[in-house]
Structures are given as structure tokens and as C-alpha cells.
Amino acid sequence: MENWTGKMNKARGLCCKAVYQMAVVQTRIQDSFLRKITNPEIVDNHKVAAGRDRFASISLLILAAVACCLGTAYPQSPIADAGNASTPQASSPSVTPNARTVDTYFVALTKDGRSVTDLKAEEVRLFSDKTQLKIASVSPAAKEPSIIGFLFDMSGSRKYDKYLSIEIRAASEFVHSVWKDGDTGFVLAFNDTVYKVVNPTQRLEDIEQGFQNVSKMQFRGSTALYDALCAPNPEDIAAAPGRKVYVVFSDFQDNSSKKSEAQTLKIIARTGVSVFPVTLGESITEYPSKKADKRGREVARAFAEKTGGFAVIPDSQKELDKIALQLGTAMQGSYRVSFSLPGAASAGAGKHQKLRVESSRPQIKLLYPKD
Secondary structure (H helix, E strand, C coil): HHHHHHHHHHHHHHHHHHHHHHHHHHHHHHHHHCCCCCCCHHHHHHHHHHHHHHHHHHHHHHHHHHHHHHHHCCCCCCCHHHHHCCCCCCCCCCCCCCCEEEEEEEEEECCCCCCCCCHHHHHEEEEEEEEEEEEEEHHHHCCCCEEEEEECCCCCCHHHHHCCCHHHHHHHHHHHCCCCCCCCCEEEECCCEEEEEEEEEEEHHHHHHHHHHHHHCHHHHHHHHHHHCCCCCCCHHHHHHCEEEEECCEEECCCCCCCCCHHHHHHHHHHHCCCECCCCCCCCCCCHHHHHHHHHHHHHHHHHHHHHHCCEEECCCCHHHHHHHHHHHHCCCEEEEEEEHHHHHHEEEEEEEECCEEECCCCCEECCCCC
16 A cells, blocks of 8 residues: 555656646746737747647646546545535635636726725626626736837827827836836837837836837838737737736827728737827817817727727827826726636637626726727
């Protein structure tokens, strides 16, 4: 009996070692995402998908082996099982056997635009269509690692925008107000081409240098806004943990993207990114086409609403000076909610879930993806 138990424990040790080695490989794969998200042209998505499938298959085999060894080496009696079943698990909500736990983010603001930072789990309700979902936890996201992308429209239609220097200063003030260890940022500029000004970095000084480089660029060419929003590799962005925000300085008047507005919103929904548009109000623009100008603001608001972001549309010099404050307020009021999808929804995990977030606290508004 002792010899048999020793062999089982030895096999268990080998399996655990294999899992550790697998974790090392997985960490290296995750680390590589920083080098790829703004270089989609060098990534063969079919090879990436195939590699992930092979990696997942190996992971499952190893985990199954470990489970088998654990179960054989340490058999449980019916009494022990019954005792464990009666022990309450405070951190694990009761879910159906086929449920999966996922995360989403929302922003809580007061009616006058101030951030709400003390929202409690019991004040939040989450629905998928008419079905209320089981919430595992609600926690402030302001202190979690974030991905913050800055996209600057440098197309010819923006030559009427005399406030680029103010926008760059606002971007700098904003990122300094929210940046923390573990955050990742990047800077893109675009007209009819997408320019990688700063690749993903965790160095704030690199982001600052990127802003300075943008300030030296000239407005020219047409506007490929939607292609710019889709330039970071969607698969890698979706796999990255934490809050993901794109701050987009643009007139939102796309006229040369290969992707449509609907296609872009669908891609962004899969990544979990919230778009924070910054576009000028009617009173401080000099665009020759008022109709196109109005349409641009409508598109900006739609991107914010459908991705759970926050639209900043300054309409005076005073409001221009508050861009950074408004962006920072939205970030400070961010929350992560972890919830369980029941069996039917979990079976369709590949499909984007339409969610609705509500709060019992009066006089606040919640910003969440409403696509």
C-alpha cells in the first residue's frame, strides 16, 4: 500500500512540475502581446489561432492528468464530501454547473458629472435581456492595471482645428493624473494611414515623447478613423486583463477606412475597449460643412455610448481647459463587475452578450456598453 501511494505521489509531483512549465510558457506568450498589439501586419492570425488551439489542448491534457493523480492519491470518503459541501464559500457565488464567470466594466457618475467611488455590490444589478445575472463581486477599477491608448486624428479635415496644442496638453495632464505602476499605454496618429507613434510601453516618459512627436505632425490626407480604432490587434487586446480605454481626438468624420462603422463597433465590443471621444463643439469649430460637423459629433457620442465610454465635447475655451478633468473623472468612477453567465448563455460564449447595468442608488448614471 505504501509503495503504491508513493508512486501516486511521485506521479502527482511530475504532473505539477509539468503544469509549472506550462505556466512559464503561457507567461512568455502573454508577455509577447505588448510587442504585437500595434503591429497587426506582422501577425498571422490563422497561425496564432492554431497555436492557441494546440496550447489549449495541451493544457487540458495536463490538467486532466493532474486531476486524475490528485483524485487517485487522495480518495475522499462520502462523509468528507458531505462535510465540504456544507461549508459556505463566501467568495464563490452559487452558479449552475455549466456557468462561467466573466468581467465587464462600467462608469458611475453623479448627475452633475462627478465620479462615484463608493458604490457597493448590493447597489448594483446586472441583466442579460430580462434575466438577472448572479454578481460575484463589484470593485473599483481605478487601481487596476489599465491599457490606455491615445489616437490623434491628423487628417486634412482637422486643419480647421486650432486647438491641437490644447488637446495634447489635456492628454498629458490626463495620463499623469491616472497613471500607475502596471499600466500600459500607446500612441497612434492617423489620416488615411495609421502611424505607430509609440508602441505599447509601461514608461510614462515614452508616452510624453509621443505627444511631443504628434505636436510636430501636419494635418493632411483623408480620415481612416475606423481603421485606426481596429489597428491594435483585437485578439491580444481582448486577452489582456484590466480596464481598456482608447482616448480619441478626432472630428469623427471618417471618409477612407476599409472597415465600416458597424464593423468597427463589433470588433471593439469583442475587445472590451471603451472609447473616450474628444471632439470639438459647434461653437468653437470652423468646419465648412455644418452637416458633416454635426454628424461627426453624433458618431462620437454613439461610440462612447455603445462601448461604455465617455464623450467629451467642449464648446468653449473654458470647457477645453477641463478635458483632462472630465476624462480623469470617468476613469476614477470605473468599476469591474464579475458575474456568472447561466448555462444557456455560457453555451454561446463565443457570442457577445448584451448586458444592462442598474443601480439602486438614486441620482447617478451608469455608463456601460449598450450595443
